[in-house]
Amino acid sequence: QSALTQPASVSGSPGQSITISCTGTNSDVGGYDYVSWYQQHPGKAPKLMIYEVSSRPSGVSNRFSGSKSGNTASLTISGLQAEDEADYYCSSYTSSFVVFGGGTKLTVL
Amino acid sequence: QLQLQESGPGLVQPSETLSLTCTVSGGSISSTSYYWGWIRQPPGKGLEWIGGIYYTGGTYYHPSLRGRVTISIDTSKNQFSLRLRSVTAADTAVYFCVRQLYLLTLYGGDYFDYWGQGTLVTVSS
Numbered sequence: 001q002s003a004l005t006q007p008a009s010v011s012g013s014p015g016q017s018i019t020i021s022c023t024g025t026n027s028d029v030g031g032y033d034y035v036s037w038y039q040q041h042p043g044k045a046p047k048l049m050i051y052e053v054s055s056r057p058s059g060v061s062n063r064f065s066g067s068k069s070g071n072t073a074s075l076t077i078s079g080l081q082a083e084d085e086a087d088y089y090c091s092s093y094t095s096s097f098v099v100f101g102g103g104t105k106l107t108v109l
Numbered sequence: 110q111l112q113l114q115e116s117g118p119g120l121v122q123p124s125e126t127l128s129l130t131c132t133v134s135g136g137s138i139s140s141t142s143y144y145w146g147w148i149r150q151p152p153g154k155g156l157e158w159i160g161g162i163y164y165t166g167g168t169y170y171h172p173s174l175r176g177r178v179t180i181s182i183d184t185s186k187n188q189f190s191l192r193l194r195s196v197t198a199a200d201t202a203v204y205f206c207v208r209q210l211y212l213l214t215l216y217g218g219d220y221f222d223y224w225g226q227g228t229l230v231t232v233s234s
Contacts (some may be wrong), residue, residue, distance in 0.1 A: 009211065
């Protein structure tokens with residue numbers, strides 16, 4: 001029942017690309033294509049950015065993309081913008097329940 | 110537009126029961142496509158999934174909370190509720206109610222696409 005592993009923080013300059021990793025096991029990330037990513041600004045509810053590894057909900061910028069290799073999922077944000085500065089969380093289905101990553105704080109320099 | 114709104118006491122005594130209700134508007138809680146659930150976030154920390162309920166009343170819970178938590182649903186009021194027993198300071202958190210896609214081929218749910226604004230519950234005497 002351990003949380004998925006994310007880096008505590010990442011940073012990038014406007015216009016650059018960054019990638020946030022989310023590492024689990026073959027019982028969660030590696031075993032199912034039900035990985036999703038959420039963006040959370042301070043004091044706000046999280047917002048769904050990516051679902052089922054690489055699908056984007058309607059209205060989410062195509063600068064956000066997701067992928068998975070083995071037990072590690074990744075969120076890539078291209079063309080960084082100031083408003084992308086937020087906390088990001090991954091989550092995965094795992095044997096009948098849901099597990100979240102610890103969260104990554106993205107700083108736009 | 111679907112909206113979820115949490116309600117309930119903001120302060121709970123240690124060892125008592127935390128009770129919250131989520132009212133859903135702009136859509137039916139009796140949809141066959143979704144679970145309705147709860148996620149919490151302790152101050153300054155990450156997200157923790159608590160559990161979910163289907164419109165039929167079927168539930169699933171996080172293993173670490175099973176035994177203390179009950180989620181119920183009232184389709185006539187378009188509401189669902191959370192009860193967490195024997196609370197301690199560690200249960201102090203912002204509690205979010207959420208809509209989660211129901212998985213047809215597995216037991217449980219997929220992503221969370223609608224969230225309430227969250228409500229802070231503090232456990233303290």
